[in-house]
Amino acid sequence: ADGGAGDDPNSLAHADYASNPPPIYPAVARRREQQGTVTVKVLVGADGSVERAEIADSSGFDALDDAALDTVRSRWRFVPARRAGLAVESWVLVPIRFALLEANAVR
Structure with a gap:
């Protein structure tokens, strides 16, 4: 990951989050077939932990959000x-998609 730093709240960094578990639907x-x-929007600490997380763009459904x-x-x-070889706090945007499999909807 490289890019943003924690001292600019609008800076975004690229983070590796592919190995994290998906949320339970x-x-x-x-x-309700939502x-x-x-x-x-996640504030990632210099140690890789989640310091803060908030909804940047809603799915339109509270349960999914x-x-x-x-x-x-x-x-x-x-x-x-x-930054300069040192881990820094930064913001990342993480899209999480909830999709029902069509096969499950067909009888």
């Missing part, structure tokens, strides 16, 4: 951004 959202993408936010806050870690 909320049962209520599944029953789908969408939540974009979470809450599941994404809870998972990022409690279970995710990142590769921190680096």
